[in-house]
Amino acid sequence: MKHRHLGASGLKISEITYGNWLTHGSQVENEAAMACVHAALDAGITTFDTADMYANTKAEVVLGDALRGQRRESLEIFTKAYYPVGPLGPNDSGLSRKHLMESIDGSLRRLGTDYVDLYQAHRWDNATPLEETMVAFADIVRSGKALYIGVSEWTADQLRAGAALAKELRIPFVSNQPQYSALWRIIESDVVPVSRELGISQIVWSPVAQGVLTGKYRPGHAAPAGSRATDGNGGAEMISRFMRDDVLERVQRLRPIADELGLSMAQLAVxxxxxxxxxxxxxxxxxxxxxxxxxxxxxxxxxxxxLMSRIDDCLGDVVERDPAKTVEESPVR
Structure with a gap:
Protein backbone atom coordinates (compact mmCIF):
# COMPACT_ATOMS: atom_id res chain seq x y z
CA MET A 1 0.00 0.00 0.00
CA LYS A 2 1.37 3.37 -1.04
CA HIS A 3 0.79 6.55 0.97
CA ARG A 4 0.47 10.18 -0.15
CA HIS A 5 0.57 13.54 1.61
CA LEU A 6 -2.83 15.09 2.26
CA GLY A 7 -2.71 18.55 0.73
CA ALA A 8 0.30 20.63 1.67
CA SER A 9 0.33 19.10 5.16
CA GLY A 10 2.75 16.60 6.65
CA LEU A 11 -0.04 14.03 7.12
CA LYS A 12 0.28 10.89 5.00
CA ILE A 13 -2.75 8.75 4.18
CA SER A 14 -3.12 5.46 2.31
CA GLU A 15 -3.82 5.73 -1.43
CA ILE A 16 -6.89 3.60 -0.78
CA THR A 17 -9.25 4.82 1.94
CA TYR A 18 -11.86 2.47 3.36
CA GLY A 19 -15.27 4.20 3.51
CA ASN A 20 -18.54 2.91 4.94
CA TRP A 21 -21.23 4.91 3.17
CA LEU A 22 -24.22 2.71 2.14
CA THR A 23 -22.74 -0.30 3.91
CA HIS A 24 -22.11 -0.31 7.67
CA GLY A 25 -25.23 -0.08 9.78
CA SER A 26 -27.54 -0.50 6.79
CA GLN A 27 -26.79 -2.86 3.86
CA VAL A 28 -24.07 -4.93 5.52
CA GLU A 29 -24.45 -6.90 8.75
CA ASN A 30 -22.06 -5.98 11.55
CA GLU A 31 -20.11 -9.24 11.32
CA ALA A 32 -19.46 -8.72 7.61
CA ALA A 33 -18.55 -5.07 8.21
CA MET A 34 -16.04 -6.16 10.85
CA ALA A 35 -14.50 -8.63 8.39
CA CYS A 36 -14.18 -5.94 5.72
CA VAL A 37 -12.45 -3.50 8.08
CA HIS A 38 -10.03 -6.19 9.21
CA ALA A 39 -9.35 -7.08 5.56
CA ALA A 40 -8.55 -3.40 4.94
CA LEU A 41 -6.13 -3.34 7.87
CA ASP A 42 -4.48 -6.57 6.69
CA ALA A 43 -4.07 -5.04 3.21
CA GLY A 44 -2.20 -2.02 4.61
CA ILE A 45 -5.05 0.50 4.54
CA THR A 46 -4.55 2.95 7.38
CA THR A 47 -7.19 5.54 6.46
CA PHE A 48 -10.89 5.16 7.27
CA ASP A 49 -13.67 7.57 6.32
CA THR A 50 -17.21 7.81 7.64
CA ALA A 51 -19.86 10.45 8.47
CA ASP A 52 -22.36 11.01 11.23
CA MET A 53 -25.30 10.77 8.81
CA TYR A 54 -24.37 7.35 7.41
CA ALA A 55 -27.14 5.05 8.62
CA ASN A 56 -28.11 7.94 10.94
CA THR A 57 -24.98 7.58 13.13
CA LYS A 58 -24.88 3.73 13.14
CA ALA A 59 -22.00 3.58 10.63
CA GLU A 60 -19.70 5.48 13.01
CA VAL A 61 -20.54 3.02 15.79
CA VAL A 62 -19.78 0.02 13.59
CA LEU A 63 -16.47 1.50 12.43
CA GLY A 64 -15.46 2.38 15.97
CA ASP A 65 -16.20 -1.16 17.13
CA ALA A 66 -14.26 -2.64 14.20
CA LEU A 67 -11.17 -0.51 14.94
CA ARG A 68 -11.21 -1.09 18.69
CA GLY A 69 -7.91 -2.50 19.89
CA GLN A 70 -5.89 -1.10 16.99
CA ARG A 71 -3.00 1.27 17.68
CA ARG A 72 -4.67 4.67 17.31
CA GLU A 73 -1.47 6.41 16.19
CA SER A 74 -1.26 4.05 13.20
CA LEU A 75 -4.67 5.05 11.86
CA GLU A 76 -6.14 8.10 10.14
CA ILE A 77 -9.84 8.37 10.99
CA PHE A 78 -12.03 10.84 9.11
CA THR A 79 -15.64 11.85 9.63
CA LYS A 80 -18.02 14.56 8.46
CA ALA A 81 -20.93 16.74 9.57
CA TYR A 82 -23.70 18.63 7.77
CA TYR A 83 -26.58 16.32 6.93
CA PRO A 84 -29.48 15.71 9.35
CA VAL A 85 -28.93 13.31 12.24
CA GLY A 86 -31.08 12.39 15.21
CA PRO A 87 -34.76 13.34 15.37
CA LEU A 88 -34.36 16.00 12.66
CA GLY A 89 -34.84 19.06 14.85
CA PRO A 90 -34.19 22.58 13.53
CA ASN A 91 -30.49 22.46 14.52
CA ASP A 92 -29.81 18.81 13.67
CA SER A 93 -28.18 19.67 10.35
CA GLY A 94 -25.98 22.27 8.68
CA LEU A 95 -22.67 23.89 9.55
CA SER A 96 -23.77 26.20 12.35
CA ARG A 97 -21.53 26.49 15.40
CA LYS A 98 -24.17 24.72 17.50
CA HIS A 99 -24.47 21.77 15.15
CA LEU A 100 -20.72 21.36 14.59
CA MET A 101 -19.83 21.53 18.28
CA GLU A 102 -22.46 18.95 19.15
CA SER A 103 -21.64 16.81 16.11
CA ILE A 104 -17.94 16.44 16.82
CA ASP A 105 -18.64 15.26 20.36
CA GLY A 106 -21.19 12.74 19.11
CA SER A 107 -18.83 11.43 16.44
CA LEU A 108 -15.95 11.01 18.89
CA ARG A 109 -18.19 9.14 21.31
CA ARG A 110 -19.48 6.78 18.62
CA LEU A 111 -16.04 6.20 17.12
CA GLY A 112 -14.49 5.57 20.53
CA THR A 113 -11.61 8.00 20.03
CA ASP A 114 -10.41 11.26 21.56
CA TYR A 115 -9.84 12.92 18.18
CA VAL A 116 -10.32 12.50 14.44
CA ASP A 117 -7.49 13.14 12.05
CA LEU A 118 -9.74 14.96 9.57
CA TYR A 119 -13.09 16.64 10.25
CA GLN A 120 -15.02 17.55 7.10
CA ALA A 121 -17.90 19.80 6.12
CA HIS A 122 -20.03 17.26 4.28
CA ARG A 123 -21.47 19.94 1.98
CA TRP A 124 -21.55 23.72 1.59
CA ASP A 125 -24.14 25.36 3.86
CA ASN A 126 -26.06 28.19 2.20
CA ALA A 127 -27.85 29.00 5.45
CA THR A 128 -24.82 29.62 7.70
CA PRO A 129 -22.18 32.37 7.34
CA LEU A 130 -18.89 30.82 6.27
CA GLU A 131 -17.02 32.72 8.99
CA GLU A 132 -19.20 31.09 11.68
CA THR A 133 -18.40 27.65 10.27
CA MET A 134 -14.67 28.24 9.98
CA VAL A 135 -14.38 29.74 13.50
CA ALA A 136 -16.16 26.67 14.85
CA PHE A 137 -13.74 24.44 12.95
CA ALA A 138 -10.83 26.45 14.35
CA ASP A 139 -12.09 25.94 17.90
CA ILE A 140 -12.50 22.21 17.26
CA VAL A 141 -8.91 21.98 16.03
CA ARG A 142 -7.55 24.02 18.92
CA SER A 143 -9.43 21.84 21.40
CA GLY A 144 -7.58 18.81 20.02
CA LYS A 145 -10.75 17.09 18.79
CA ALA A 146 -9.63 17.25 15.14
CA LEU A 147 -6.17 17.63 13.65
CA TYR A 148 -7.06 18.83 10.14
CA ILE A 149 -10.09 20.30 8.39
CA GLY A 150 -11.58 19.32 5.04
CA VAL A 151 -14.76 19.68 3.02
CA SER A 152 -16.80 17.70 0.50
CA GLU A 153 -18.20 18.76 -2.88
CA TRP A 154 -17.25 22.42 -2.62
CA THR A 155 -16.86 24.52 -5.76
CA ALA A 156 -13.61 26.25 -6.67
CA ASP A 157 -14.92 29.60 -5.39
CA GLN A 158 -16.10 28.02 -2.14
CA LEU A 159 -12.72 26.37 -1.62
CA ARG A 160 -10.97 29.69 -2.19
CA ALA A 161 -13.20 31.48 0.33
CA GLY A 162 -12.79 28.73 2.93
CA ALA A 163 -9.03 28.61 2.47
CA ALA A 164 -8.72 32.37 2.96
CA LEU A 165 -10.48 32.19 6.32
CA ALA A 166 -8.55 29.07 7.33
CA LYS A 167 -5.30 30.91 6.65
CA GLU A 168 -6.48 33.88 8.70
CA LEU A 169 -7.48 31.55 11.55
CA ARG A 170 -4.26 29.52 11.16
CA ILE A 171 -5.93 26.12 10.85
CA PRO A 172 -4.89 23.37 8.40
CA PHE A 173 -7.50 23.19 5.61
CA VAL A 174 -6.16 20.29 3.55
CA SER A 175 -8.81 18.40 1.57
CA ASN A 176 -11.93 18.22 -0.54
CA GLN A 177 -13.99 15.05 -1.00
CA PRO A 178 -15.71 15.07 -4.41
CA GLN A 179 -17.17 12.41 -6.66
CA TYR A 180 -14.57 11.56 -9.30
CA SER A 181 -14.17 8.76 -11.82
CA ALA A 182 -13.30 8.21 -15.45
CA LEU A 183 -17.00 8.88 -16.16
CA TRP A 184 -17.48 11.85 -13.78
CA ARG A 185 -14.74 14.46 -14.21
CA ILE A 186 -16.47 17.67 -13.18
CA ILE A 187 -13.65 18.70 -10.81
CA GLU A 188 -10.92 18.72 -13.44
CA SER A 189 -11.44 22.15 -15.00
CA ASP A 190 -11.94 24.34 -11.90
CA VAL A 191 -11.68 22.52 -8.57
CA VAL A 192 -8.40 20.70 -9.19
CA PRO A 193 -6.40 23.75 -10.42
CA VAL A 194 -7.61 25.88 -7.50
CA SER A 195 -6.90 23.04 -5.05
CA ARG A 196 -3.34 22.71 -6.32
CA GLU A 197 -2.87 26.44 -5.82
CA LEU A 198 -4.28 26.30 -2.27
CA GLY A 199 -2.49 23.13 -1.12
CA ILE A 200 -5.67 21.06 -0.97
CA SER A 201 -5.91 17.40 -2.03
CA GLN A 202 -8.89 15.42 -3.29
CA ILE A 203 -10.12 12.32 -1.44
CA VAL A 204 -12.42 10.99 -4.13
CA TRP A 205 -15.58 8.95 -3.72
CA SER A 206 -17.21 6.61 -6.20
CA PRO A 207 -14.07 5.94 -8.30
CA VAL A 208 -15.89 2.99 -9.91
CA ALA A 209 -18.98 5.12 -10.68
CA GLN A 210 -21.29 3.25 -8.31
CA GLY A 211 -20.06 -0.02 -9.79
CA VAL A 212 -20.67 0.82 -13.45
CA LEU A 213 -16.94 0.84 -14.23
CA THR A 214 -16.64 -2.76 -13.02
CA GLY A 215 -18.29 -3.71 -16.33
CA LYS A 216 -20.93 -5.89 -14.66
CA TYR A 217 -23.77 -3.84 -16.14
CA ARG A 218 -24.18 -4.56 -19.86
CA PRO A 219 -26.17 -2.61 -22.45
CA GLY A 220 -29.48 -4.22 -23.31
CA HIS A 221 -29.39 -6.51 -20.26
CA ALA A 222 -31.22 -6.33 -16.95
CA ALA A 223 -29.12 -5.34 -13.94
CA PRO A 224 -27.82 -8.36 -11.98
CA ALA A 225 -30.01 -9.38 -9.04
CA GLY A 226 -28.75 -7.93 -5.78
CA SER A 227 -26.64 -5.24 -7.48
CA ARG A 228 -26.78 -1.56 -6.55
CA ALA A 229 -28.90 -0.83 -9.62
CA THR A 230 -31.67 -2.99 -8.12
CA ASP A 231 -31.44 -1.52 -4.62
CA GLY A 232 -34.66 0.24 -3.68
CA ASN A 233 -33.10 1.93 -0.62
CA GLY A 234 -31.28 4.63 -2.55
CA GLY A 235 -28.64 2.72 -4.46
CA ALA A 236 -30.64 2.52 -7.69
CA GLU A 237 -31.29 6.25 -7.61
CA MET A 238 -27.60 7.06 -7.12
CA ILE A 239 -26.46 4.88 -10.02
CA SER A 240 -29.23 5.90 -12.42
CA ARG A 241 -27.20 8.69 -14.09
CA PHE A 242 -24.84 6.05 -15.49
CA MET A 243 -27.38 3.35 -16.35
CA ARG A 244 -27.77 4.28 -20.01
CA ASP A 245 -26.95 1.93 -22.84
CA ASP A 246 -24.58 4.44 -24.48
CA VAL A 247 -22.57 4.68 -21.23
CA LEU A 248 -22.60 0.95 -20.59
CA GLU A 249 -21.49 0.20 -24.14
CA ARG A 250 -18.55 2.60 -23.85
CA VAL A 251 -17.50 1.08 -20.52
CA GLN A 252 -17.26 -2.37 -22.13
CA ARG A 253 -14.62 -0.96 -24.48
CA LEU A 254 -12.30 -0.57 -21.48
CA ARG A 255 -12.03 -4.32 -20.91
CA PRO A 256 -9.08 -4.89 -23.33
CA ILE A 257 -7.15 -2.09 -21.60
CA ALA A 258 -7.70 -3.68 -18.19
CA ASP A 259 -6.58 -7.04 -19.62
CA GLU A 260 -3.45 -5.46 -21.10
CA LEU A 261 -2.52 -4.08 -17.67
CA GLY A 262 -3.39 -7.32 -15.90
CA LEU A 263 -6.11 -5.57 -13.90
CA SER A 264 -9.77 -6.16 -13.26
CA MET A 265 -12.14 -3.46 -14.48
CA ALA A 266 -12.59 -2.24 -10.89
CA GLN A 267 -8.83 -2.04 -10.37
CA LEU A 268 -8.47 -0.09 -13.61
CA ALA A 269 -11.12 2.39 -12.44
CA VAL A 270 -9.49 2.96 -9.04
CA LEU A 307 -3.35 3.88 -22.33
CA MET A 308 -4.76 6.92 -20.52
CA SER A 309 -5.43 8.39 -23.97
CA ARG A 310 -7.07 5.16 -25.10
CA ILE A 311 -9.37 5.29 -22.05
CA ASP A 312 -10.42 8.79 -23.10
CA ASP A 313 -11.08 7.56 -26.63
CA CYS A 314 -13.11 4.58 -25.39
CA LEU A 315 -15.38 6.69 -23.18
CA GLY A 316 -15.71 9.57 -25.60
CA ASP A 317 -18.60 11.97 -25.07
CA VAL A 318 -20.38 10.00 -22.32
CA VAL A 319 -17.98 11.54 -19.78
CA GLU A 320 -19.58 14.27 -17.63
CA ARG A 321 -17.30 17.33 -17.37
CA ASP A 322 -19.62 20.24 -16.48
CA PRO A 323 -18.20 21.96 -13.33
CA ALA A 324 -21.63 23.44 -12.60
CA LYS A 325 -22.72 19.95 -11.51
CA THR A 326 -20.80 20.48 -8.26
CA VAL A 327 -23.43 22.97 -7.09
CA GLU A 328 -26.12 20.32 -7.57
CA GLU A 329 -24.36 18.17 -4.97
CA SER A 330 -25.02 20.75 -2.25
CA PRO A 331 -28.66 20.91 -1.12
CA VAL A 332 -30.26 24.24 -0.28
CA ARG A 333 -31.52 24.39 3.31
Whole structure:
Protein backbone atom coordinates (compact mmCIF):
# COMPACT_ATOMS: atom_id res chain seq x y z
CA MET A 1 0.00 0.00 0.00
CA LYS A 2 1.37 3.37 -1.04
CA HIS A 3 0.79 6.55 0.97
CA ARG A 4 0.47 10.18 -0.15
CA HIS A 5 0.57 13.54 1.61
CA LEU A 6 -2.83 15.09 2.26
CA GLY A 7 -2.71 18.55 0.73
CA ALA A 8 0.30 20.63 1.67
CA SER A 9 0.33 19.10 5.16
CA GLY A 10 2.75 16.60 6.65
CA LEU A 11 -0.04 14.03 7.12
CA LYS A 12 0.28 10.89 5.00
CA ILE A 13 -2.75 8.75 4.18
CA SER A 14 -3.12 5.46 2.31
CA GLU A 15 -3.82 5.73 -1.43
CA ILE A 16 -6.89 3.60 -0.78
CA THR A 17 -9.25 4.82 1.94
CA TYR A 18 -11.86 2.47 3.36
CA GLY A 19 -15.27 4.20 3.51
CA ASN A 20 -18.54 2.91 4.94
CA TRP A 21 -21.23 4.91 3.17
CA LEU A 22 -24.22 2.71 2.14
CA THR A 23 -22.74 -0.30 3.91
CA HIS A 24 -22.11 -0.31 7.67
CA GLY A 25 -25.23 -0.08 9.78
CA SER A 26 -27.54 -0.50 6.79
CA GLN A 27 -26.79 -2.86 3.86
CA VAL A 28 -24.07 -4.93 5.52
CA GLU A 29 -24.45 -6.90 8.75
CA ASN A 30 -22.06 -5.98 11.55
CA GLU A 31 -20.11 -9.24 11.32
CA ALA A 32 -19.46 -8.72 7.61
CA ALA A 33 -18.55 -5.07 8.21
CA MET A 34 -16.04 -6.16 10.85
CA ALA A 35 -14.50 -8.63 8.39
CA CYS A 36 -14.18 -5.94 5.72
CA VAL A 37 -12.45 -3.50 8.08
CA HIS A 38 -10.03 -6.19 9.21
CA ALA A 39 -9.35 -7.08 5.56
CA ALA A 40 -8.55 -3.40 4.94
CA LEU A 41 -6.13 -3.34 7.87
CA ASP A 42 -4.48 -6.57 6.69
CA ALA A 43 -4.07 -5.04 3.21
CA GLY A 44 -2.20 -2.02 4.61
CA ILE A 45 -5.05 0.50 4.54
CA THR A 46 -4.55 2.95 7.38
CA THR A 47 -7.19 5.54 6.46
CA PHE A 48 -10.89 5.16 7.27
CA ASP A 49 -13.67 7.57 6.32
CA THR A 50 -17.21 7.81 7.64
CA ALA A 51 -19.86 10.45 8.47
CA ASP A 52 -22.36 11.01 11.23
CA MET A 53 -25.30 10.77 8.81
CA TYR A 54 -24.37 7.35 7.41
CA ALA A 55 -27.14 5.05 8.62
CA ASN A 56 -28.11 7.94 10.94
CA THR A 57 -24.98 7.58 13.13
CA LYS A 58 -24.88 3.73 13.14
CA ALA A 59 -22.00 3.58 10.63
CA GLU A 60 -19.70 5.48 13.01
CA VAL A 61 -20.54 3.02 15.79
CA VAL A 62 -19.78 0.02 13.59
CA LEU A 63 -16.47 1.50 12.43
CA GLY A 64 -15.46 2.38 15.97
CA ASP A 65 -16.20 -1.16 17.13
CA ALA A 66 -14.26 -2.64 14.20
CA LEU A 67 -11.17 -0.51 14.94
CA ARG A 68 -11.21 -1.09 18.69
CA GLY A 69 -7.91 -2.50 19.89
CA GLN A 70 -5.89 -1.10 16.99
CA ARG A 71 -3.00 1.27 17.68
CA ARG A 72 -4.67 4.67 17.31
CA GLU A 73 -1.47 6.41 16.19
CA SER A 74 -1.26 4.05 13.20
CA LEU A 75 -4.67 5.05 11.86
CA GLU A 76 -6.14 8.10 10.14
CA ILE A 77 -9.84 8.37 10.99
CA PHE A 78 -12.03 10.84 9.11
CA THR A 79 -15.64 11.85 9.63
CA LYS A 80 -18.02 14.56 8.46
CA ALA A 81 -20.93 16.74 9.57
CA TYR A 82 -23.70 18.63 7.77
CA TYR A 83 -26.58 16.32 6.93
CA PRO A 84 -29.48 15.71 9.35
CA VAL A 85 -28.93 13.31 12.24
CA GLY A 86 -31.08 12.39 15.21
CA PRO A 87 -34.76 13.34 15.37
CA LEU A 88 -34.36 16.00 12.66
CA GLY A 89 -34.84 19.06 14.85
CA PRO A 90 -34.19 22.58 13.53
CA ASN A 91 -30.49 22.46 14.52
CA ASP A 92 -29.81 18.81 13.67
CA SER A 93 -28.18 19.67 10.35
CA GLY A 94 -25.98 22.27 8.68
CA LEU A 95 -22.67 23.89 9.55
CA SER A 96 -23.77 26.20 12.35
CA ARG A 97 -21.53 26.49 15.40
CA LYS A 98 -24.17 24.72 17.50
CA HIS A 99 -24.47 21.77 15.15
CA LEU A 100 -20.72 21.36 14.59
CA MET A 101 -19.83 21.53 18.28
CA GLU A 102 -22.46 18.95 19.15
CA SER A 103 -21.64 16.81 16.11
CA ILE A 104 -17.94 16.44 16.82
CA ASP A 105 -18.64 15.26 20.36
CA GLY A 106 -21.19 12.74 19.11
CA SER A 107 -18.83 11.43 16.44
CA LEU A 108 -15.95 11.01 18.89
CA ARG A 109 -18.19 9.14 21.31
CA ARG A 110 -19.48 6.78 18.62
CA LEU A 111 -16.04 6.20 17.12
CA GLY A 112 -14.49 5.57 20.53
CA THR A 113 -11.61 8.00 20.03
CA ASP A 114 -10.41 11.26 21.56
CA TYR A 115 -9.84 12.92 18.18
CA VAL A 116 -10.32 12.50 14.44
CA ASP A 117 -7.49 13.14 12.05
CA LEU A 118 -9.74 14.96 9.57
CA TYR A 119 -13.09 16.64 10.25
CA GLN A 120 -15.02 17.55 7.10
CA ALA A 121 -17.90 19.80 6.12
CA HIS A 122 -20.03 17.26 4.28
CA ARG A 123 -21.47 19.94 1.98
CA TRP A 124 -21.55 23.72 1.59
CA ASP A 125 -24.14 25.36 3.86
CA ASN A 126 -26.06 28.19 2.20
CA ALA A 127 -27.85 29.00 5.45
CA THR A 128 -24.82 29.62 7.70
CA PRO A 129 -22.18 32.37 7.34
CA LEU A 130 -18.89 30.82 6.27
CA GLU A 131 -17.02 32.72 8.99
CA GLU A 132 -19.20 31.09 11.68
CA THR A 133 -18.40 27.65 10.27
CA MET A 134 -14.67 28.24 9.98
CA VAL A 135 -14.38 29.74 13.50
CA ALA A 136 -16.16 26.67 14.85
CA PHE A 137 -13.74 24.44 12.95
CA ALA A 138 -10.83 26.45 14.35
CA ASP A 139 -12.09 25.94 17.90
CA ILE A 140 -12.50 22.21 17.26
CA VAL A 141 -8.91 21.98 16.03
CA ARG A 142 -7.55 24.02 18.92
CA SER A 143 -9.43 21.84 21.40
CA GLY A 144 -7.58 18.81 20.02
CA LYS A 145 -10.75 17.09 18.79
CA ALA A 146 -9.63 17.25 15.14
CA LEU A 147 -6.17 17.63 13.65
CA TYR A 148 -7.06 18.83 10.14
CA ILE A 149 -10.09 20.30 8.39
CA GLY A 150 -11.58 19.32 5.04
CA VAL A 151 -14.76 19.68 3.02
CA SER A 152 -16.80 17.70 0.50
CA GLU A 153 -18.20 18.76 -2.88
CA TRP A 154 -17.25 22.42 -2.62
CA THR A 155 -16.86 24.52 -5.76
CA ALA A 156 -13.61 26.25 -6.67
CA ASP A 157 -14.92 29.60 -5.39
CA GLN A 158 -16.10 28.02 -2.14
CA LEU A 159 -12.72 26.37 -1.62
CA ARG A 160 -10.97 29.69 -2.19
CA ALA A 161 -13.20 31.48 0.33
CA GLY A 162 -12.79 28.73 2.93
CA ALA A 163 -9.03 28.61 2.47
CA ALA A 164 -8.72 32.37 2.96
CA LEU A 165 -10.48 32.19 6.32
CA ALA A 166 -8.55 29.07 7.33
CA LYS A 167 -5.30 30.91 6.65
CA GLU A 168 -6.48 33.88 8.70
CA LEU A 169 -7.48 31.55 11.55
CA ARG A 170 -4.26 29.52 11.16
CA ILE A 171 -5.93 26.12 10.85
CA PRO A 172 -4.89 23.37 8.40
CA PHE A 173 -7.50 23.19 5.61
CA VAL A 174 -6.16 20.29 3.55
CA SER A 175 -8.81 18.40 1.57
CA ASN A 176 -11.93 18.22 -0.54
CA GLN A 177 -13.99 15.05 -1.00
CA PRO A 178 -15.71 15.07 -4.41
CA GLN A 179 -17.17 12.41 -6.66
CA TYR A 180 -14.57 11.56 -9.30
CA SER A 181 -14.17 8.76 -11.82
CA ALA A 182 -13.30 8.21 -15.45
CA LEU A 183 -17.00 8.88 -16.16
CA TRP A 184 -17.48 11.85 -13.78
CA ARG A 185 -14.74 14.46 -14.21
CA ILE A 186 -16.47 17.67 -13.18
CA ILE A 187 -13.65 18.70 -10.81
CA GLU A 188 -10.92 18.72 -13.44
CA SER A 189 -11.44 22.15 -15.00
CA ASP A 190 -11.94 24.34 -11.90
CA VAL A 191 -11.68 22.52 -8.57
CA VAL A 192 -8.40 20.70 -9.19
CA PRO A 193 -6.40 23.75 -10.42
CA VAL A 194 -7.61 25.88 -7.50
CA SER A 195 -6.90 23.04 -5.05
CA ARG A 196 -3.34 22.71 -6.32
CA GLU A 197 -2.87 26.44 -5.82
CA LEU A 198 -4.28 26.30 -2.27
CA GLY A 199 -2.49 23.13 -1.12
CA ILE A 200 -5.67 21.06 -0.97
CA SER A 201 -5.91 17.40 -2.03
CA GLN A 202 -8.89 15.42 -3.29
CA ILE A 203 -10.12 12.32 -1.44
CA VAL A 204 -12.42 10.99 -4.13
CA TRP A 205 -15.58 8.95 -3.72
CA SER A 206 -17.21 6.61 -6.20
CA PRO A 207 -14.07 5.94 -8.30
CA VAL A 208 -15.89 2.99 -9.91
CA ALA A 209 -18.98 5.12 -10.68
CA GLN A 210 -21.29 3.25 -8.31
CA GLY A 211 -20.06 -0.02 -9.79
CA VAL A 212 -20.67 0.82 -13.45
CA LEU A 213 -16.94 0.84 -14.23
CA THR A 214 -16.64 -2.76 -13.02
CA GLY A 215 -18.29 -3.71 -16.33
CA LYS A 216 -20.93 -5.89 -14.66
CA TYR A 217 -23.77 -3.84 -16.14
CA ARG A 218 -24.18 -4.56 -19.86
CA PRO A 219 -26.17 -2.61 -22.45
CA GLY A 220 -29.48 -4.22 -23.31
CA HIS A 221 -29.39 -6.51 -20.26
CA ALA A 222 -31.22 -6.33 -16.95
CA ALA A 223 -29.12 -5.34 -13.94
CA PRO A 224 -27.82 -8.36 -11.98
CA ALA A 225 -30.01 -9.38 -9.04
CA GLY A 226 -28.75 -7.93 -5.78
CA SER A 227 -26.64 -5.24 -7.48
CA ARG A 228 -26.78 -1.56 -6.55
CA ALA A 229 -28.90 -0.83 -9.62
CA THR A 230 -31.67 -2.99 -8.12
CA ASP A 231 -31.44 -1.52 -4.62
CA GLY A 232 -34.66 0.24 -3.68
CA ASN A 233 -33.10 1.93 -0.62
CA GLY A 234 -31.28 4.63 -2.55
CA GLY A 235 -28.64 2.72 -4.46
CA ALA A 236 -30.64 2.52 -7.69
CA GLU A 237 -31.29 6.25 -7.61
CA MET A 238 -27.60 7.06 -7.12
CA ILE A 239 -26.46 4.88 -10.02
CA SER A 240 -29.23 5.90 -12.42
CA ARG A 241 -27.20 8.69 -14.09
CA PHE A 242 -24.84 6.05 -15.49
CA MET A 243 -27.38 3.35 -16.35
CA ARG A 244 -27.77 4.28 -20.01
CA ASP A 245 -26.95 1.93 -22.84
CA ASP A 246 -24.58 4.44 -24.48
CA VAL A 247 -22.57 4.68 -21.23
CA LEU A 248 -22.60 0.95 -20.59
CA GLU A 249 -21.49 0.20 -24.14
CA ARG A 250 -18.55 2.60 -23.85
CA VAL A 251 -17.50 1.08 -20.52
CA GLN A 252 -17.26 -2.37 -22.13
CA ARG A 253 -14.62 -0.96 -24.48
CA LEU A 254 -12.30 -0.57 -21.48
CA ARG A 255 -12.03 -4.32 -20.91
CA PRO A 256 -9.08 -4.89 -23.33
CA ILE A 257 -7.15 -2.09 -21.60
CA ALA A 258 -7.70 -3.68 -18.19
CA ASP A 259 -6.58 -7.04 -19.62
CA GLU A 260 -3.45 -5.46 -21.10
CA LEU A 261 -2.52 -4.08 -17.67
CA GLY A 262 -3.39 -7.32 -15.90
CA LEU A 263 -6.11 -5.57 -13.90
CA SER A 264 -9.77 -6.16 -13.26
CA MET A 265 -12.14 -3.46 -14.48
CA ALA A 266 -12.59 -2.24 -10.89
CA GLN A 267 -8.83 -2.04 -10.37
CA LEU A 268 -8.47 -0.09 -13.61
CA ALA A 269 -11.12 2.39 -12.44
CA VAL A 270 -9.49 2.96 -9.04
CA UNK A 271 -5.98 3.20 -10.47
CA UNK A 272 -7.27 5.69 -13.08
CA UNK A 273 -8.25 8.27 -10.44
CA UNK A 274 -4.91 7.79 -8.69
CA UNK A 275 -3.06 8.92 -11.82
CA UNK A 276 -4.23 12.46 -10.96
CA UNK A 277 -1.52 13.87 -8.69
CA UNK A 278 -4.06 16.07 -6.88
CA UNK A 279 -5.85 12.94 -5.67
CA UNK A 280 -4.45 11.83 -2.32
CA UNK A 281 -6.69 8.79 -1.97
CA UNK A 282 -9.55 6.87 -3.56
CA UNK A 283 -12.44 5.85 -1.33
CA UNK A 284 -13.66 2.28 -1.61
CA UNK A 285 -16.52 0.53 0.13
CA UNK A 286 -17.09 -3.18 0.48
CA UNK A 287 -19.72 -5.69 1.50
CA UNK A 288 -17.25 -8.61 1.33
CA UNK A 289 -13.54 -8.86 2.25
CA UNK A 290 -12.80 -10.11 -1.29
CA UNK A 291 -13.77 -6.69 -2.66
CA UNK A 292 -11.20 -5.03 -0.41
CA UNK A 293 -8.47 -7.43 -1.50
CA UNK A 294 -9.27 -6.73 -5.15
CA UNK A 295 -9.38 -2.94 -4.92
CA UNK A 296 -6.14 -2.51 -2.96
CA UNK A 297 -4.23 -3.87 -5.95
CA UNK A 298 -4.89 -0.52 -7.63
CA UNK A 299 -2.40 1.16 -5.28
CA UNK A 300 0.93 1.83 -6.98
CA UNK A 301 -0.30 1.04 -10.50
CA UNK A 302 1.10 3.31 -13.22
CA UNK A 303 -1.06 3.57 -16.35
CA UNK A 304 1.12 4.62 -19.33
CA UNK A 305 0.09 7.88 -21.05
CA UNK A 306 -0.88 6.06 -24.25
CA LEU A 307 -3.35 3.88 -22.33
CA MET A 308 -4.76 6.92 -20.52
CA SER A 309 -5.43 8.39 -23.97
CA ARG A 310 -7.07 5.16 -25.10
CA ILE A 311 -9.37 5.29 -22.05
CA ASP A 312 -10.42 8.79 -23.10
CA ASP A 313 -11.08 7.56 -26.63
CA CYS A 314 -13.11 4.58 -25.39
CA LEU A 315 -15.38 6.69 -23.18
CA GLY A 316 -15.71 9.57 -25.60
CA ASP A 317 -18.60 11.97 -25.07
CA VAL A 318 -20.38 10.00 -22.32
CA VAL A 319 -17.98 11.54 -19.78
CA GLU A 320 -19.58 14.27 -17.63
CA ARG A 321 -17.30 17.33 -17.37
CA ASP A 322 -19.62 20.24 -16.48
CA PRO A 323 -18.20 21.96 -13.33
CA ALA A 324 -21.63 23.44 -12.60
CA LYS A 325 -22.72 19.95 -11.51
CA THR A 326 -20.80 20.48 -8.26
CA VAL A 327 -23.43 22.97 -7.09
CA GLU A 328 -26.12 20.32 -7.57
CA GLU A 329 -24.36 18.17 -4.97
CA SER A 330 -25.02 20.75 -2.25
CA PRO A 331 -28.66 20.91 -1.12
CA VAL A 332 -30.26 24.24 -0.28
CA ARG A 333 -31.52 24.39 3.31
Missing amino acids: SWVLQNDNVASALIGASRPEQVHENVRASGVIIPPE
